[in-house]
Amino acid sequence: MSIRHGGSARRAATTxxxxxxxxxxxxxxxxxxxxxxxxxxxxxxxxxxDARQPTRSFxxxxxxxxxxxxEADGAKHTARAYFTFDLTPYRGQRVVSARAITGxxxxxxxxxxxxxxxxxxxxxxxxxxxxxxxxxxxxxxxxAYPDLPCGSSFIGVMITEAVRQAVADGQDQLTLxxxxxxxxxxxxxxxxxxxxxxISLDHNTPPNVPDxxxxxxxxxxxxxxxxxxxPTLRASVxxxxxxxxxxxxxxxxxxxxxxxxxxxERTEATLDGQSSPSRYVYQLPAGRLIHGNTYAFxxxxxxxxxxxxxxxxxxxxxxxxxxxxPTVTSTDYPAGGDSEAGGPGIPGSFTFTxxxxxxxxxxxxxxxxxxxxxxxxxxxRSATVSYAPMLHGPRRLVVQSVDKAGNSxxxxxxxxxxxxxxxxxxDEDPEAPAGTPRRIxxxxxxxxxxxxxxxxxxxxxxxxxxxxxxxxxxxxxxxxSDVYFLYVRSRTADGLPSAEAWTFFWVPxxx
Numbered sequence: 215m216s217i218r219h220g221g222s223a224r225r226a227a228t229t230x231x232x233x234x235x236x237x238x239x240x241x242x243x244x245x246x247x248x249x250x251x252x253x254x255x256x257x258x259x260x261x262x263x264d265a266r267q268p269t270r271s272f273x274x275x276x277x278x279x280x281x282x283x284x285e286a287d288g289a290k291h292t293a294r295a296y297f298t299f300d301l302t303p304y305r306g307q308r309v310v311s312a313r314a315i316t317g318x319x320x321x322x323x324x325x326x327x328x329x330x331x332x333x334x335x336x337x338x339x340x341x342x343x344x345x346x347x348x349x350x351x352x353x354x355x356x357x358a359y360p361d362l363p364c365g366s367s368f369i370g371v372m373i374t375e376a377v378r379q380a381v382a383d384g385q386d387q388l389t390l391x392x393x394x395x396x397x398x399x400x401x402x403x404x405x406x407x408x409x410x411x412x413i414s415l416d417h418n419t420p421p422n423v424p425d426x427x428x429x430x431x432x433x434x435x436x437x438x439x440x441x442x443x444x445p446t447l448r449a450s451v452x453x454x455x456x457x458x459x460x461x462x463x464x465x466x467x468x469x470x471x472x473x474x475x476x477x478x479e480r481t482e483a484t485l486d487g488q489s490s491p492s493r494y495v496y497q498l499p500a501g502r503l504i505h506g507n508t509y510a511f512x513x514x515x516x517x518x519x520x521x522x523x524x525x526x527x528x529x530x531x532x533x534x535x536x537x538x539x540p541t542v543t544s545t546d547y548p549a550g551g552d553s554e555a556g557g558p559g560i561p562g563s564f565t566f567t568x569x570x571x572x573x574x575x576x577x578x579x580x581x582x583x584x585x586x587x588x589x590x591x592x593x594x595r596s597a598t599v600s601y602a603p604m605l606h607g608p609r610r611l612v613v614q615s616v617d618k619a620g621n622s623x624x625x626x627x628x629x630x631x632x633x634x635x636x637x638x639x640x641d642e643d644p645e646a647p648a649g650t651p652r653r654i655x656x657x658x659x660x661x662x663x664x665x666x667x668x669x670x671x672x673x674x675x676x677x678x679x680x681x682x683x684x685x686x687x688x689x690x691x692x693x694x695s696d697v698y699f700l701y702v703r704s705r706t707a708d709g710l711p712s713a714e715a716w717t718f719f720w721v722p723x724x725x
Contacts, residue, residue, distance in 0.1 A: 252416050254414055255415050257410060261341055263294050271342055278407045280293040280406075290402070300387060301386055301388055307419045310418055312414070313374075318406055327360055329356075330357035330394065331393055331395055332371070332390050333391040354376045354390060355371040357369055357392075421520070423525050424513040427513065428447070431446075439531050440532060441619040443501075443534065446495060447495070447511055448493060451488075452515075464489055465515050466516045468516065471498065471512075481502075508532075539623040541568070544565065546562030547562040549630055554634075558713035570615055573590045574620075575587055576614065606633060612625050637656050637659050637715050648694050650724065657685055661684075663684040663712070664684075667703055668702035671698060700717050701714055
């Protein structure tokens with residue numbers, strides 16, 4: 215992708231079939247891409263009138279109509295043809311070019327030159343007759359082309375201005391009248407039958423206004439804080455033009471950015487076109503953004519012919535300075551190494567506080583374990599979390615302040631001691647062989663224990679009540695000689711769990 219200042223790029227769309235293009239008046243079939251979206255527009259209605267039968271309106275025979283004069287059964291007839299086109303699909307679009315296309319199916323006298331004219335008329339409100347023909351406005355084109363052979367199957371003539379003006383005026387319809395030039399309209403030597411007129415319409419819709427603006431991957435839903443002086447800007451660009459084969463326009467994107475307090479310092483850069491729809495990515499150049507300043511950017515899309523409006527602006531403030539490190543306090547797990555508190559799995563309340571103006575929250579966790587993030591509370595200075603240490607003994611909680619730009623402070627290390635709470639396990643029958651009951655005693659490692667949950671190896675967990683002293687006695691009966699592991703944890707009346715204790719023992723064979 216190249217970057218340039220100004221300009222745009224667009225890839226021409228092609229139609230599903232061959233396009234009829236005129237070169238020097240002669241139509242050729244070509245696979246060459248068009249300059250924009252090309253439609254072959256057929257008339258919504260076709261009628262012809264006859265001076266001999268001035269109160270009647272006639273429909274085409276197949277896809278041909280008479281123009282000029284001919285004789286039939288000794289009677290002279292003079293015809294004009296009317297072709298009305300629906301312009302509503304092209305409202306609000308740019309007409310790049312328009313070519314009227316027809317052809318001759320019958321010529322009365324090839325020694326006489328072709329003198330077909332196209333005139334714009336008011337759209338008829340009822341089927342036109344010679345007597346009730348719509349008002350004629352202006353001549354649009356002469357279909358002469360003396361170098362084309364007589365009876366040419368394809369003839370084209372440019373009518374861009376007529377179609378462009380009708381679309382620009384918001385007209386729903388365009389009616390073209392085909393006739394023979396006035397001096398020879400009543401001469402049968404100039405009369406002929408022509409194919410119904412169609413229009414090869416090259417048109418363009420402006421690209422859509424770019425959307426989904428982002429800075430460094432964050433959507434511009436609100437003013438942003440970033441810690442990068444070379445942020446990456448993103449925007450989605452699309453164009454509504456789609457041809458018959460699903461081809462899309464190629465659309466360029468222009469990124470504009472400026473300090474919000476100095477809009478005169480606006481800078482623009484254009485990224486060359488990509489096929490619509492596309493996601494454009496542009497990194498701002500080094501050395502242009504300064505800590506503490508607020509900037510805005512906007513994006514505009516352009517195809518070969520038109521540009522969209524500028525997108526709504528996205529604002530961001532550059533912040534490259536780290537916030538102050540936090541202080542950490544806890545009454546459940548006091549700092550220092552003189553006293554133990556809580557226990558593994560027992561949650562305690564920790565409060566983090568930092569003196570920072572743009573604080574987003576705090577990152578915290580024990581070394582070697584997963585870290586967590588808590589957003590700042592409404593005070594904007596602190597946050598309180600409930601955290602349960604996983605192990606007993608000396609523990610360390612590492613906490614960082616994080617600002618809205620994503621900058622992190624230096625670490626604050628909070629040291630505290632976690633009480634050992636696992637129960638003790640006593641095997642009352644260490645020599646008991648397989649198949650013999652074995653008495654086990656559980657004693658508390660913390661106060662107010664009311665129950666124990668234990669399992670043998672990976673067996674089912676069993677919960678038993680403790681007595682008033684927090685003691686529980688159970689009996690297990692290993693059936694075969696082997697090494698066994700016994701796991702147990704206690705729970706207090708308040709629902710606090712202990713750490714898990716375990717032991718293993720050998721069960722000899724019986725007898």
